[in-house]
Amino acid sequence: MKSRGTLLLSALFVVSAFIAAVLPERTPPGEKESVIVQVLLRNLERFHYQPMEIDDDFSERAYDYYLNDMDGARLFFTQEDIEAFAPHRLQIDDQANAGQYDFFDLVQDHWVASLDKTEVWYQEILNQPFDLKKKGEIEMRDDDSGWVKNDKALKQYWEDYLKRDVLRQIVDKQKELEKDESGEPQPSLAEIEADIREKTLERYDKWFERMREAKLSIRRSQYLNALTAMFDPHTQYLRPKDKESFDIRFSGRLEGIGATLVNDEDYTKVNTIVVGGPAWKQKELAVDDLIMAVRQEDEEEFLDIKDMLVEDVVQHIRGDKGTTVTLKVKKPDGSIQEISIVRDIVVIDERYAKSLIIGGEEEGDKVGYINLPSFYADFNNEDGRFSAKDVKTEIEKLNDKGVDGIILDLRGNGGGSLSDVVDMTGFFIPEGPVVQVAGRGGRKQILRDKDPRVQYDGPLVVLVDQGSASASEIIAAALQDYNRAVIVGSESTFGKGTVQRFFDLDRTVAGLADVKPLGTLKLTMQKFYRINGGSTQLRGVVPDIILPDSRSLLETGEKRQTSPLAWTQIDPADYGQDVYQIGQMEELKRRSAARVASNGTFGLIQENAKRVKRQSDRKSFPLSLADYQSMDEAAQQEADQYKGLFDEVVNPYVYNLELDMEEIEIDESKVARNEEFKKNVSKDVYIREAINILGDMLELESK
Template sequence: MLVGWLAFAQPWSNAEKEAAIIQSILTGLNYYHFQPQKIDDQFSEKVYELYLERLDGGRRWFTQADVQQLEAFRYDLDDEALKGSYEMMDLAIQLQDKALSKTQTWYREFLDQPFDFSKEESIELDGEKRGYARNDAELKEYWRKLMKYETMTRLAQKLEKKEEGEEEFKDKSFEELEAEARKEVRKTYDDWYGRLRKRKRSDHLSTYLNALTNVFDPHTGYFEPIDKENFDISMSGKLQGIGARLTTEGDYTKVSEVVVGGPAWKQGELEKDDKILKVTQENGESTDVIGMLLDDVVQLIRGEPGTKVTLTLKKKDGTIKDITIVRDVVILEESFARSLLLETPDAEKVGYIWLPRFYADFQDANGRRCSDDVGKEIQKLKKAGVQGIILDLRNNGGGSLRDVVKMSGFFIEKGPIVQVKSRGRKPEVLEDIDARVQYGGPLIVMVNSFSASASEILAAALQDYGRAVIVGAGPSTFGKGTVQRFFDLDRAIRGHNDVKPLGEIKLTIQKFYRINGGATQLRGVEPDIVLPDTYQYIDTGEKEHKYALPWSQIDPVPYRQNVYRLPNVERLKTASRARVENDAVFRQIDEYARRLKERREDSDYPLQLETFLAEEKVREQQNEAFKELFEKEVVPTARNLPEDLPAIQQDESKKARNDEW
């Protein structure tokens, strides 16, 4: 428990509130983090470097003189944190504000005049390779080249459309298209700078605190109240509001998507690209939201089910319209498990289950859980007479530990699933204690380099048991082998309700280990069958993070299963490797992956239009050839289960979601 960490009697100033936040975070890290760190000069240096990278990783704003000012704090951030002060952050905000004003003047100046695209020159886009500019003159020259590059990329697209005879472009001169491109670049950068200038002190504070917490590990972090709310939504698959995704465009909040089946979709008047001018609550309280931060607008629109909210909209045709929507619980169906029936060329029925996340509604005991949903999908597939099941965990970033243990148990009698170890304690073995086997037939688990955490627990357990064939795009999964828990900072401080909520901290409190004793941390799960992937030569996953916890190993635990034995796994692996090596499509995917790695490493781009267009043409030809590999429908027989069809066909929103899937 964090209750009683800090107690203050007098009303707080904002500085005292911020001091309490960082001191509460440090206390929590010391008590509960799996691998706590000494708060000393070495720690300070790590925080300094990580924070500086997040301030200006692209080396767009700071000169070496600016960095020199910040350098004075390299070994002082431990002392600042312990006393609850933010001198470096305050200076960084000042320097960044000055840099924004300076560079905005520059880019507008450059975009006011046509560029000379005949000159042979280039731009290095990798900030780390380029380094910080020595002075303002060097930084200004970088911005000239950047604006030229941004204009050139847009101009190239317009010239291509002109060449193809598109109506909007065919009669325009080069000069007109170049002017349009500069205008578009200016709008893009003005919009971006507008968002940067709207940041509140709490946004800067969040960036700084997360640099500090991420030195412990990349999954330990500070969450402002809105961030925690959004996290809960992603985990539960539901929210209370109108069912619309919003984005920022200049000073406006714009609708980017209306969630199918949600209150706004049912009401029927809210459309994509509508701009929200004003939000009025049921009690008549009205707020003009032009120029407001997106998170603040979202907070105004969300609300309890059954309450009404009126939006004043600027429609695409320029008309102004008020619409009233009754808020409700919005179910984000695309985040829940779904299944299909596949038929092989040999007329075998195969079940396919797609699980985007190991979701669980932690706020509602009766809310949806992925283990329950997958269990239901398995029963439906068995009823349909499938002869095998594919569980697709590609791009599944993990989620509920309880649910992954239960779900893994669907495929074995009972036994250990994963070992979980807290700091300084013996490992705890999490077991499936249910002797029932929900499915005992052939099983494939699909993964890729973005399958993480709970996905890796399930894949590792079923691989260790020899219960499933793990098929992966790429050499391994993500490599996140740690467990996090949220702690509410409000509970750390007695009273002072006037400054709450303070936010929450997500702490890495445990590492998990396979039942064979090895960790998935950093190394991930290596698939039995490895298929080529476009990102296979690019470092992805946990190992990309600077302060990821190391791989380690503990003793294995006894485990066995007699549900289904995979026959001739080694023979299967050998045959698959031979097929991949000899298959023309797989070879082309491998070649494309190598080119992609080369492109990532080559960050120096020409600024001569003729050279750029020639290189772009080659890239486009390569991209088109790659896209053509996937035009053939691999499984044309995929269809909904007969049991699901009546509900889909009777509900217009479900039908729309199903068609989209």
């Protein structure tokens, strides 16, 4: 078993001994909120990879960022509001260092006042029929736009904004009715418009209700993250509840009843039931049930949760494995039931690695396919799941089947555990360096696979895209530098080449028990470097073979983020491997390019990229129904050219390994999800080309 550190990619566990050794020299004074911002800035200054002066320049950038974050759609503030905020433009640094929130408080006051007036406006607007024949045009505003001059202009923008929303829904409804073959009388245009306005009004009422109910701690956290974002996009303040949610996403498991919840008017509604979880096994709780009250096993009285936010309801429903929670629920038919559920470990298995066999035209041809959605790790449980361990198991199963090659699919994989990616890279190479990590001041560490064993020594293709980030980029870069795998995908991966650690702020300040917990700081402390010395930061990993992508013309990835760290370079590490060397890379590229050029689907994908770019850039929309219909029809006709782009089965022989079927067949939902998974793989042209590339590798190797 390879050694496993606690170093994580997107976040690292709090290193208590390290932090204890660097406690602040003084305890900041003030209330909890004042302490949080002062401790936050102090830790940023002392430990961030690239510290900056908290000065007027910092203040200006944070000012712009926060206002854009608060009102990116330009629906709430006017230039008059901005003028009221302007005196604080160069004061945020001084206020934060003093533990003050003057700018935040002023913005919140204007925000609440704007909610009051815009709520009246949208209700007035949506309570009157729109003139669907009246021509006009709306130029949609975003965070690159200025704010309108005054309330009069803002109200007009709201009217145009809501009309455009209603027009879109009318056109969608008309298209839906055109397909109606029931023979039922169809509503008139006036009836459609009235019904949509009513539903839109309900939607906006709920939106405003959610904004008004947002806790002050959530809004303050948003402000604090405007400050942390000035350092880099991945440094972040998390409230205690936010950290708990992060841990659940990272590990892929939680202790509770296995249901996701949403606010629904006064109560909380069951949105989904996690297959295999306690609620699913118990069979009484169902989607759309309204939870009215919660009772713990050691309590006699129910806790009324009316008007309670979901994040607070969840705290009462989650709990330790083996304990019981009783829910008083209202069923869709109006009946009231009390449902007791024993909490257990809930595994979110869609995050975990899984594999398939993909057969070829010739008898005996078979390629192993491993899909890895994230580099998950559960350090908090003895039986926790780890991505490296799971991928190793999948490799062993595929080896037993004698596959001709393996495809490791990291598309959309945003990263995760660094220790797992180091171990996983080691499955394909003998012991050696995997990634270099450099901290503040240039201190460098080389992270190595220390296990001489090689779990798979055959042809390997790694699939990536613009969503492949962090740990995904590390393994892709290492296998590319070792010339061990062919990296295939879109023009570049995401470009996140930084390391974060979690700092429990309580551990960085002595005393103050009355204001703790303070929350957690996710802090960028290091950069990743490839073993060839180049950073993955900003530039990402450029695949050996680039395939057309519908999003290729959009600006994506780290370079779109606020304040990203720059690309840099250090000395390369000493590395080499003799397990499997990619031969004749130029010939592989030539053959792939020829196939892509003659492939109609890839040709359509390239054309569709231009359409996606035009749609993304569009900011102007007509405000008469006839003009909107014409615009929509033209857009639909263009989109129809690419409809069914991935409907053709290109990988007809896709099947599960026998060892997996027992687990899959335990319930109908898993069977259905597995069938959907196999169907998607069977129609995936990128997997098809990866198989073709593996075939080329085998053929060229045999010659």
